[in-house]
Amino acid sequence: MNQREIGELRRRLKPDKNAITKIYGCYVNSNKQVISYLDASLGVMPQDEAEKYLTLLRRTLTGQLQKNLIDIVFSTRQVADSEEHRLLSALRQTELKDEQVRRQFYDQVIQALDMDERNYLILLAHDTYDVPYRGRDDQDQADASDQVFSYVLCAICPVKDSKAELGYFPGENEFHSRSAGQVVAPPELGFLFPAFDNRSANLYNALYYTRQTDLIHQEFIDALFRTEPPMSADEQKETFHTALAESLDGACSMEVVRAVHQQLRDKLLQHKEERDPEAPSISPKEVDAILHNCGVEEEKVQAFHKSCAAQFGEGVPLNPANLINSGRFEIKTENATILIDPDYSYLVETRKINGRTYLLLPADGMEVNGLAVDLRDHQPG
Template sequence: MNKKEIAEIKKQFIPNRTAVRKIAGCIIKEKEIVSTFKKDLYLYSEEEIANYMGMFQKALSGKIGKTLINLEFPTKENHPEQKELLILRNSALNDDEALFFYYEKTHANYRTEDNYLILVADGEYDIPSSKDSGFEDSESTYHYLITLLCPLTLDKESLSYNTALGQVEYHLRDWIIGNPEKAFLYPAFNDRGEDIHSMLYYSKKANDLSEDFLERMFAVTYLPDAETQKKVFDMALEEAGVTFENAVQFREIMQDIWLEENEETTDDEMLRKICERSGMQTDNFAKIMQEQGIKALYSKNLVNEKTAQIQTDDIDIKVPIVLLRLISVRRIDGQNCIVIKPNGCIRMDGVELHI
């Protein structure tokens, strides 16, 4: 899913226009399932609906490739994990046996010492034939499940004011449901339609994707976390013998891809071709990518889309991509120098300097 598709689905969790039909949940305390619940949305109060929708929206927030990860099921037919999700989705949460199996499987595979809530919602979105208008007749529907894993924490001991009795009294500690730590939307909403071979995964912490949980729970394929992607990519570029001019050309080509093609994920072959167009030696680049088992990277994890950062041991320069050509590296009097061509006057601490 791309940024626009995620935003389109996120709007379906606005309380007064939500596409959610039913909400179910399971409480895990001391590593045991202690209670379950399930109700149609219309049975909840407005305040409850608003809080639930806020939690679901939270699970669709963040940056793609960091906290939001696109996952794909293996292409082989009859993938058991995919089949389980389809059965539950198609039942609209009405198959109690399938729903409890889903709770048990999630509980068995999600490793945490905390108490938590497994929250599942069923929804059906009538996809407008025109994405720019909500008044066109729908050509198709998007039937989905969204699951949240939310921590349960005891609130602090306190005194509170009892309005009915008009007195201050001890407030019993309650279990508070926190924002989701993990979440998954199935199926994915790709090309403005359901894609049963993909799902969207949310992790509150970008550096803790819980890869082992994903493998046990869904047996899906995914990109490494953002930090690993950046580390491998930087190592591959260094092995390719990148020069300053190579780096500038690379950034300009990547910028064109973002602006013209709206590409967000770049496969290893495309990256190799971009490096080749930038004048780099691609054999070592391809070797590193292959050794690390990287077949695709999320472009915006690799470089900042708006600025470039040039560093020495002592100096840090940040420059907008559109002005990157004003900077060059030259050999002057036997020293490597960073040369900046000014557009207009030169100032220091706000004072215009005479050259």
């Protein structure tokens, strides 16, 4: 799926645009015990309540591709005959109306999922989307729908204790303490099945959502999808940095790191300007070229290439957004951390003075703790 297709589904999740009739769910405590089940008609509940449910579901379609939104790929064997695909297909085909199928799904999630001893709510919804025909002018024609996309959305939301606060009671015209309660937090994970590829159902894929890129809940993926997901964004970044540092060894200089960061950042900026709905990518050969341009020896470039091939796969394109933080250029030493606008990273130099290496950068307009510092030379009187 690309960002345009994800956005198309996300815009449906409003009270007046979707075909969701019911919201189903299961409230689970920290001991993996079911506290209650949810079976609520969306059309008869108050609008603000319906909007809150839809907002939680919509959050599972937000974030960056290949970072928060991860493509789950099923094998041909799984689609043809596997327990995991049959369960997902049964949820979709029954439109979640079969209580036994829902209970089977809940049990599977509860047994596998580790929510760090927190209560949580499993939300499920089924929607049927009459996909409008899109003409050559890239404009939708709502009255010319040529297919129906039937899908299931799942959101798993932590339930947190709220704090007691002072509140106003209109009937008494006074302020009193309001008792603490429990509040449903934004989803930590969720999924869409099947994927909406080329604006149609792709039973070979699901779209998995994780709020935290360093905590993708592998145990959930193993239990429900039984397939190996791509490396998480945080793992990709750490692996890429390790490959650079170890392969280049003494050649991993400030200039090389800055050049790699700048080239990857340029890729992301170009992708943003072009408004490409697909995720940005850079090939290993392009990174090799950056290293060559920095004067890195061929032997070390090849070592880096082999390390990436072993970790990511030969020729597999990488998402630059997963490899760097494009919004900042960070320098850390044993005693200090310096954050620099990437546009001005070229101002930083390293220089050896009296046998010791120093960082040098212009100090024009310097402030310390928000206070302007006078940098004029002060000669003793």
